[in-house]
Amino acid sequence: MLTDNIITLFVQAIFIWKVDLSTVRAVLWFNIATITPTFIIGILTTFYGLARGGRRVAGIDYSLEGNEPLPARSTGGRGEDAGVSPDFIFESASLFV
Numbered sequence: 001m002l003t004d005n006i007i008t009l010f011v012q013a014i015f016i017w018k019v020d021l022s023t024v025r026a027v028l029w030f031n032i033a034t035i036t037p038t039f040i041i042g043i044l045t046t047f048y049g050l051a052r053g054g055r056r057v058a059g060i061d062y063s064l065e066g067n068e069p070l071p072a073r074s075t076g077g078r079g080e081d082a083g084v085s086p087d088f089i090f091e092s093a094s095l096f097v
Contacts, residue, residue, distance in 0.1 A: 008034060
C-alpha cells in the first residue's frame with residue numbers, strides 16, 4: 001500500500017533525525033519504529049474489512065440467505081467416494097506451466 005510506505009518512510013526519517021543510531025539498542029528501536037505503522041495499518045484494515053464485509057465481484061452472489069442446495073460434484077462415474085478426478089488434477093497442473 002502506498003500510504004503504508006509513505007508513513008513508514010516518514011517515521012524512518014523522523015527517527016533518523018531525532019535519534020543517534022550509533023548503538024545497537026537504537027538500531028533495534030529503529031526497527032520497531034519502522035514496523036509499527038505497518039502493524040497499525042494492518043489492524044485498521046482488518047477492522048474495516050470485518051465491518052464492511054468482503055469485496056464485491058460483479059456477477060457473483062456470495063449471500064448465504066438462499067436455501068438452494070450446493071451443486072453436485074462430478075465423480076467421473078466412479079462412485080460418491082471417488083474424490084478429485086485425475087482430469088481435474090491434470091487441468092489444474094497445466095495452469096502453472
